[in-house]
Structure formats: C-alpha cells, structure tokens
Amino acid sequence: MTDRAALFEYLLRLGDSTLILGHRVSEWCGHAPALEEDIALANTALDLIGQTQMWLGLAGEVEGAGRSADDLAMLRDVWEFRNLLLVEQPNGDYGKTILRQCLFDAFHFELLTELTHARDDRIAGIAAKALKEVTYHLDRSSETVIGLGDGTEESNARLQAALDLLWPYVGEMFAADAVDAAMHKSGIAPDLAVLRSRFDTRIDAILTEATLTKPDSAYAQSGGKTGFRHSEHLGHMLTQMQWLQRAYPGATW
C-alpha cells in the first residue's frame, strides 16, 4: 500500500465514523425523551456531520480522483465504508444511544488530542477544530451515563444492558492494522495501545461512578474500519441516508 492510499483509507475511517454516528444520532430528531435531549442530540449530530465534511473533503483531495465529500458520503456502498462497527449499531433505547456516544466520545477525544500533533497541517487543523466540539460531547455523554447509571433501578438496568451489548465493539477502535501502522510511522496517527490505556482509565472512572459493571470479556468484533464485514445494520441505514442521491442522481439544493 502506498502512503497516499494508506492516508486515504485513514481519512475515510475518520470521516465515515463521524458520518455514520452523526446520521444515527440525527435519527432521534423529534423523538428524544425530553426537549433538551432532542436539541442536544441534534447539535451533536450537526458537529459530527460538520467534521465529516472536513475529513471526507480532505480524503477526496488526497485521493485525487475528483470525488467530493458529498460523493464519498452518498455514492459509496456498504463494503466501501470504513467506519467503526460501534457507530453503526442501532439507537435502541436512550440508554443505549448515550452509552454508545460515551464510548465513542472517550475514544474520539483521545484520538483527536493526539491528531492535533499530526505531521500534516491539514489533519492537525481539523483535529484541533473537532476537539473543541468533542470535549463538549464527552462532558455531556459521560455526565448523562453517570446520571442514568447511578439513577433508578430501571435506568441502571438499561445502561448495564447497553454496556453488555456494546462492549464487544470497543476493541475494534484500538486494534491496529497495516493502515494504522503506516500512519503511525509517518507521524500522523498515534500509537493505539497508548490511546487504549488512557481510554480505559477514563471509562473505568465513569463506569465506577455510574455504578455499572464493565464486562470482563476481551472479545472484540472487527471488520468495520477495514470494511471486511459490516453488521447488517449499516446497509439498512444507507438506504435511508443515501436515498435522495440514489433516486435523483446529482440533485442539489
């Protein structure tokens, strides 16, 4: 794999994860359990989609085949997506949505913090911009996980069920492959093992305060960021997200 190909793959991973989570979170728009939560989710989704525009815009530039961020988002099929499996998981109840958000935010925060030192000004610039927003996301999602976990018997049970269900998707975020290694070697991506230990410290503290029990299995699902095997859910989501461009190719505002 050439350096440029690895960089393109890496940028797709960043942009696809924010895109798919942004779209998932936006599915709550008008349906959240409280007005404030509805607004918070819509704002979070907006930040993530904005970050997607920057990451996929840069990916298109790096690829050099004339594809825009919109082309990449709307005209690729399931197997071409490089997002983490975690973010394509369905929203479920509010507990599952907020726990998924917290796990992703904790990873995202550490990753972006490191990417602000990337040996590529374009990547460092986007990371610095996104980090400000993600700091806010993490603040809110961790606070909400703690509030609900250490809440009622019902809210605690739902959060625990969500954690048990989503935990197997945590490992993929930190599993380094050839793309990660190439990016680490060129001074762009951080060492994922270091990221993992920071993530664990933070998540352990949150879960303890939330009176939730971390599953002791280290089993990790994989196949999202390599595109080898997405879960069934992604395809269903794309039929919604990409519908307009598929039905009316080239439609613009």
Added chain:
Amino acid sequence: MTPDLPTIWSWLDEVPDPEIPVISVVDLGIVRDVAWQGDTLEVAVTPTYSGCPATSVIAMDIETALHDRGVRNVKIRTQIAPPWTTDWLSDKGRAKLAAYGIAPPSPAGGPEACPHCGSALLTRVSQFGSTPCKAHWRCDACLEPFDYFKCI
C-alpha cells in the same frame, strides 16, 4: 478607486450574524483576514462550529455586502486553523449580546450573571441550545430562562 482595508473592515462590521443579528460577523471574530490580491478582495473566514449551518449564509452575506459597496471580485477563503474561540468575540459584541438577553461566554464554564436582572443565582437547563453556539440556562431570582453563549 480601491477602498482601503480599514474601510472594508468597517463595512464588514455592518454585516449581521444571521442567527444573532445584534452582533456583526466582525464582533463574532470569524473574519480573520482581509487582503487585496490584485483586484480581488480575499476574506478569510473561520467557522464557529464545523457543522454550523449559518457558515454558508455568512459567506454569502459578506459577498453581497461587499458587492453592494462596489467591490467586484470577492473571494471567501475558509480558514479552519487556528480554530475559532469565543476569546475572539469583541468587547462591543459581548456588551451587545448581554443587552440582547444572551449571557456572554465566561471561562468559568457558565454565565456570570442573569442578562435580565443581573442575579448570580443560576441553574443550567441544558448544555445545548437553539444554535450550536448556545446553552440553555435559567435565573433562580427572576425565574426567566435565557441563552448562554458557550465558551470554547
């Protein structure tokens, strides 16, 4: 005749932010640079939040305002680094926000005083508000809700 840069800045200071029209795009601190490149005026604009839907409207408003003043060639350049910070809000802008009923950003992470009655007895309702740049608070003295301009 080519207008000089201070004149251009004063024109830009009359372009309102589309979501909070009491402050200008200059007050908001998103106009980072104005320079002539030959006969083209290049304006560097930094977005507030990466997904802020007002960003493209702001670019259009700046272009329109400059065209109306006779500047024929305008180029808007989006500059993301360094990232926008509420430290770039002008003092004039902060005062206008407060007068309008929006508490200006404070490094303490929350508003200093109720923009209606000045009380410091405040409760956060939500970390997010009607636009990406605001959070929702309530005053425990006068009981009025108000927006707080988030500090980032």
